């Protein structure tokens with residue numbers, strides 16, 4: 001087995017496009033791992049990689065570029081602050097503000113988000129920040145939260161004074177901010193959106209898409225679209241605007257923030273103003289969640305008995321048929337959340353998103369449907385016409401001939 005086979009495996013696992021990242025960078029990481037394992041040929045390493053638990057993760061850790069710093073790009077954080085103060089805080093029915101940063105690398109980005117929110121005057125219980133990365137090594141460093149000058153380029157020294165304590169080997173982020181971020185190991189390629197049903201108001205996905213090929217970029221943007229609430233905002237990296245072409249996101253009109261809204265609604269983000277809100281003390285919000293005792297479990301069980309998944313989907317279908325799309329969407333999500341993934345629910349939710357104009361979200365769901373049920377006729381047909389609309393006749397033909405193979409015996413059941 002060759003170097004190419006190993007880098008192919010890495011690309012499959014992480015999405016990183018070997019041509020974009022560059023074979024020399026990948027070769028260096030592989031060579032370093034081989035030296036660590038006392039192996040001197042690619043063929044043996046390939047076998048080890050496939051057989052040894054943990055070796056693929058070690059190679060992933062070795063390959064990743066964790067380059068990041070506090071308030072990177074600055075403008076997205078100004079924009080986040082404007083959004084929170086001018087939009088979110090004014091909402092009469094606001095829920096917890098949910099934010100995802102993926103990839104979060106060594107933590108500077110999600111912690112910058114946390115500091116921004118605290119400086120807006122939000123209480124820790126007002127928001128939740130999830131931070132995900134594929135590198136366990138970076139996540140360990142993120143949780144440790146000890147940083148050197150390298151992470152503070154361009155950062156106001158006052159900010160460092162306010163939120164960090166000087167220690168022997170750098171600066172440690174104060175506990176009250178550390179506790180505001182929940183770190184998780186995860187891969188953007190395998191985020192299971194409908195199972196989690198976690199919908200976010202804001203997603204930061206910066207400086208990752210650029211390393212993917214077009215197909216992976218499109219898949220990831222479809223997933224993120226699904227995870228983002230209507231009117232939610234997606235922040236991407238400054239070199240990644242080109243990836244958004246053909247997707248159902250709309251720039252919010254702040255070019256240097258690289259921020260996109262999911263809806264057609266124009267979001268007005270006014271210019272930055274100086275904020276004087278002092279830092280609020282926090283309690284650990286993730287530890288605040290109290291699991292209820294038996295009473296809650298009993299209530300949950302009796303609710304389950306009342307729930308009929310087929311009926312919920314049927315209701316969703318009827319609501320969709322009469323154009324009540326938001327309610328239909330809600331029912332489908334309820335069904336997925338309570339009864340787990342099913343091809344029917346993914347397909348129906350896909351049709352609803354399609355009707356709402358969310359093409360990439362719909363496409364993602366049809367793909368989920370055929371993943372669960374490879375001969376799901378309607379999903380294959382929808383995927384074929386999506387591909388046609390995008391001018392990809394070859395892909396359309398593949399979906400169509402797959403659907404034709406399965407058409408026999410399906411007619412009449414639809």
Ligand SMILES: C[S@@+](CC[C@H](N)C(=O)[O-])C[C@H]1O[C@@H](n2cnc3c(N)ncnc32)[C@H](O)[C@@H]1O
Pocket residue numbers: 013014015016064065066067068069072102103104105106109132133134135138186187188189205206207208237
């Ligand atoms: C250049 S850093 C970007 C960090 C931060 N978002 C920023 O813009 O400063 C890229 C990160 O992507 C992570 N990464 C690469 N592939 C990934 C994947 N498939 N899923 C999740 N994270 C991934 C790497 O581990 C690395 O920490």
